[in-house]
Amino acid sequence: MSSYFHYRGSQLYVEQVPLADIAAQFDTPCYVYSRAALTDGLRQFTEALRGHEHLICYAVKANSNLAILNIFARLGAGFDIVSGGELQRVLAAGGDARKVVFSGVGKSVAEIRMALDAGILCFNVESAAELDRLNKVAESMGKIAPASLRVNPDVDAKTHPYISTGLKQNKFGVAYDEAIALYRRARDMPHLRITGIDCHIGSQLTETSPFIAAAEKILALVDTLADEGIHLEHIDLGGGVGICYRNETPPEIADYVAALLGTLRGRSEKLILEPGRVLTGNAGVLLTRVEYLKHGEEKNFAIVDAAMNDLVRPALYDAFHEILPVAQEPSHKSNPSNGRGGERENLSSIYEIVGPICETGDFIGHARDLAITPQALLAVLSAGAYGMSMSSNYNTRPRAAEVIVDGIAMHLVRERETVSQLYAGEKIIL
Numbered sequence: 523m524s525s526y527f528h529y530r531g532s533q534l535y536v537e538q539v540p541l542a543d544i545a546a547q548f549d550t551p552c553y554v555y556s557r558a559a560l561t562d563g564l565r566q567f568t569e570a571l572r573g574h575e576h577l578i579c580y581a582v583k584a585n586s587n588l589a590i591l592n593i594f595a596r597l598g599a600g601f602d603i604v605s606g607g608e609l610q611r612v613l614a615a616g617g618d619a620r621k622v623v624f625s626g627v628g629k630s631v632a633e634i635r636m637a638l639d640a641g642i643l644c645f646n647v648e649s650a651a652e653l654d655r656l657n658k659v660a661e662s663m664g665k666i667a668p669a670s671l672r673v674n675p676d677v678d679a680k681t682h683p684y685i686s687t688g689l690k691q692n693k694f695g696v697a698y699d700e701a702i703a704l705y706r707r708a709r710d711m712p713h714l715r716i717t718g719i720d721c722h723i724g725s726q727l728t729e730t731s732p733f734i735a736a737a738e739k740i741l742a743l744v745d746t747l748a749d750e751g752i753h754l755e756h757i758d759l760g761g762g763v764g765i766c767y768r769n770e771t772p773p774e775i776a777d778y779v780a781a782l783l784g785t786l787r788g789r790s791e792k793l794i795l796e797p798g799r800v801l802t803g804n805a806g807v808l809l810t811r812v813e814y815l816k817h818g819e820e821k822n823f824a825i826v827d828a829a830m831n832d833l834v835r836p837a838l839y840d841a842f843h844e845i846l847p848v849a850q851e852p853s854h855k856s857n858p859s860n861g862r863g864g865e866r867e868n869l870s871s872i873y874e875i876v877g878p879i880c881e882t883g884d885f886i887g888h889a890r891d892l893a894i895t896p897q898a899l900l901a902v903l904s905a906g907a908y909g910m911s912m913s914s915n916y917n918t919r920p921r922a923a924e925v926i927v928d929g930i931a932m933h934l935v936r937e938r939e940t941v942s943q944l945y946a947g948e949k950i951i952l
C-alpha cells in the first residue's frame with residue numbers, strides 16, 4: 523500500500539481524509555486518487571533525469587481523467603497518446619500539443635489530420651503503410667510531419683502475454699531488421715521529418731534487464747543510422763515500469779532511470795519516456811460497498827457494488843488487487859492477550875469478492891480473508907491505472923464517480939454517470 527493510503531486507528535484514510543467520508547459524500551463505487559501520490563512519481567522521474575535533456579510523456583491510456591492530465595501538464599509533463607480522443611483530452615486538460623507523442627498501430631486519416639493541426643511533437647510510426655499515409659496526409663495539408671519509427675527490439679518483457687508488446691510475434695512496431703530500410707524510405711519522403719526512434723516492450727515489467735536489453739538494441743540502430751547520415755533528435759524508450767500489486771518487486775523509478783541513463787553513456791539525444799501505470803497505479807483505489815454476504819456450500823461470497831465493468835483487470839488478466847476493509851473490525855485486530863481470539867473466527871471468513879454482473883468472470887478478488895459485515899466499505903488497491911480508463915457500461919451500469927483527495931480537501935473530478943446519459947444517443951425505430 524502506498525503511504526498515501528493508511529490506517530489511522532481502525533479507519534482507512536487517503537491523505538487526511540477517511541475513505542468512509544468519501545463514500546458518504548459521493549457514494550460508491552467510486553475511484554479515489556491521492557494528489558500527492560500522483561505528483562510524487564512524476565517528481566521522481568524528473569529528479570532522476572536531472573542533467574539529461576528529457577521529456578516525460580505520461581501514457582494517457584492508464585488514466586485519462588482531465589484533472590489528472592492537468593496536474594501532470596502543470597508539472598511540465600508531455601503525453602503519449604494512442605487516439606485522437608486522447609489528444610482532445612490532453613488539449614482540454616491544458617496539455618501542450620508540442621509535448622505529445624502519438625503511438626498506436628491504427629492511426630486513422632482523421633486522427634493524423636487532427637494531430638498535425640494541433641502541432642504534436644512526434645508520430646511514433648508503427649508500419650511502412652502508416653509512413654506512406656502520414657506523408658500523404660501531411661502533403662495534403664501542406665505540412666511536414668515529425669516522425670519516429672517504433673522499432674520492435676524483439677525482447678521478452680517477461681510479463682503477462684496480453685501486455686507484452688516487444689516480441690517478433692506482436693502487432694506493434696516495425697521489425698528490427700527492417701528498420702534501417704524504412705528509415706531510408708522515410709528520409710526520402712518530402713513531407714516527413716525524421717526526429718527520433720521509439721520502442722515500448724510491454725507493461726508491468728518488474729525487472730530492469732529487459733529495458734536495458736531493448737535500449738542497447740535501439741542504441742545500436744541509432745549508431746547505424748548516424749553512419750548513414752540520419753541523425754536523430756530524441757530516443758524514446760517507452761513505458762512499462764511495473765508496480766507492486768501484491769509481492770512484486772519492481773525497480774525504483776530512480777534505479778530504472780539510472781540504468782537507462784547508463785546505457786546512454788553521455789549521448790546528447792533527448793530522452794523521452796512514456797510511463798503510465800507507475801505514475802497512477804498506486805495513486806488510486808476503487809471504493810466499493812458490500813451489498814450482500816452469501817454463504818454458499820463451498821464458498822462464501824461478498825457481493826459488492828463494483829464489478830468487472832468498473833475494474834476489468836481481474837477478469838481480463840486474472841490480475842490481483844489487494845482488498846482492504848475501510849473500517850477494521852475491532853475483533854479482527856489480533857490481540858492474543860485478551861483471550862477473545864474466537865470472536866475473530868466468527869466474523870472473519872474467506873470470501874470471493876464478486877460484482878453484480880451476470881458473468882462468472884465478474885470477480886474483483888478470490889479467497890480473501892476478511893472480517894466484514896453487510897454494508898461494509900472495501901478499498902480495492904492499486905486501481906489508479908487501467909481501472910477507470912478500461913471501464914465500460916456493461917449491464918447498463920453507469921460509470922463510477924472519481925474523486926481526488928488533496929490533503930484535507932476532496933474534489934469530485936468526474937460525476938457519476940446517469941443512466942439516461944448511457945442511452946442518450948439511441949433511437950427507437952418505427
Ligand SMILES: *Cc1c(COP(=O)(O)O)cnc(C)c1O
Nearest residue numbers: 581625725761762796797798799
Ligand atoms: C501503454 C503504453 C505505455 C504505458 O505503459 P505502462 O505500462 O502503463 O507504463 C507507453 N507507451 C505505449 C506506446 C503504450 O502503448
